[in-house]
Amino acid sequence: MSDEVVLRAEALTRTYGRGANEVHALAGVSLEVRAGELVILRGPSGSGKTTLLNILGGLDHPTEGTVHLGSRDVTGASEADLLDMRRREIGFIFQNFALLSSLSAAENVELPMRIVGVPYAERVATVAELLEVVGLSAHAAQRPSELSGGQQQRLGIARALANNPRLIIADEPTGQLDATNSELMMAMISGLVHQRGVAALVSTHDPRMAAHADRILELRDGRFVSRRGRHALPVED
Numbered sequence: 001m002s003d004e005v006v007l008r009a010e011a012l013t014r015t016y017g018r019g020a021n022e023v024h025a026l027a028g029v030s031l032e033v034r035a036g037e038l039v040i041l042r043g044p045s046g047s048g049k050t051t052l053l054n055i056l057g058g059l060d061h062p063t064e065g066t067v068h069l070g071s072r073d074v075t076g077a078s079e080a081d082l083l084d085m086r087r088r089e090i091g092f093i094f095q096n097f098a099l100l101s102s103l104s105a106a107e108n109v110e111l112p113m114r115i116v117g118v119p120y121a122e123r124v125a126t127v128a129e130l131l132e133v134v135g136l137s138a139h140a141a142q143r144p145s146e147l148s149g150g151q152q153q154r155l156g157i158a159r160a161l162a163n164n165p166r167l168i169i170a171d172e173p174t175g176q177l178d179a180t181n182s183e184l185m186m187a188m189i190s191g192l193v194h195q196r197g198v199a200a201l202v203s204t205h206d207p208r209m210a211a212h213a214d215r216i217l218e219l220r221d222g223r224f225v226s227r228r229g230r231h232a233l234p235v236e237d
Contacts (some may be wrong), residue, residue: 001214002035011111012065014051014222025051026062027178027222033167033199038190040210041157041203049203050171052219056201057090057169058082060226068188069167078150087116091160091198093170093189097152104157105155106131106140130158134188149179157188161196168193168200186212 014026025048033039043049054060056067058074068076069089077085086092098146099108106127113123131137134154136147144152153173160168170189174182186202193200202209210216217228 001037001194004035004199004205005032006035006063006070007031007033007201008068009056010066012052012055012062012067014048014055014060015063023221026055029065029219029222029224031224033201035166035199036194036197037192037214038200038202039215039217040211040213041201041217041219042205042207042210043203044205047219048218048222051222053171053201053203055170057092058086063201077221087112088163089166091163091165091168093153093156093160093173093202095172095175097144097156097176098235099152099155099159101144104141104143105147108144108155109158109162110194112159116163117122118163126162133161134158149176149178150184151179153181153185154188157185157192161192161198166199168198168202170200170202172203174204174206179208183208184208 010030012026013024016025018024029052041052051060055062060078062075065075069085072085074082074085084155100111103111109127109130110123113126127136131140133156136151136154136158138148139151144155147155173189174185177185182222189200189202192198216228217224225233
């Protein structure tokens, strides 16, 4: 793990509604994630995990607070800059896989590179490398519907890595997998994070996933109630 801080969030709040209908999804949350570090975010449904991940990934805006991805100000960025960051610097892994059913496995991995204009030869080489990394080389021509749930999520990991992101954000990536595939999935994510020096923030309900974490953050009612592991900041009052 490096001491390079890839992601820094300070005093994030997110409020929905007004007056009597006001809901505080986040209430002053701060965190840092370093290169080569796997941080697991835990908490019950409604604790604010998805809201936090959406803000950190530039998919939503906080009511107050700041987010920086390296030296780039996420919260102050224009929509065009946010789109560029999401395409080039952040890899998303989704619970529902979010693969394009009309494309083959290889084409799903290639798509993020095509969008940002990576040359053809480089795309082909990267697709071959990533499919081999996730054990899907033999399935390159198959479409998502022809793959098992575990294979589809492995394909989602390969796609998330396509543009060599600095940060991976995964919201319940094992939510549709059985226990065996969940364990394999987290082991794969952990291995790739540490080998490639990527920062990763993964939300999960599964307590067994803690074994793969460098650090665990527990979120309840929009606040961190515990932090365990190296570089754990104090819990907010």
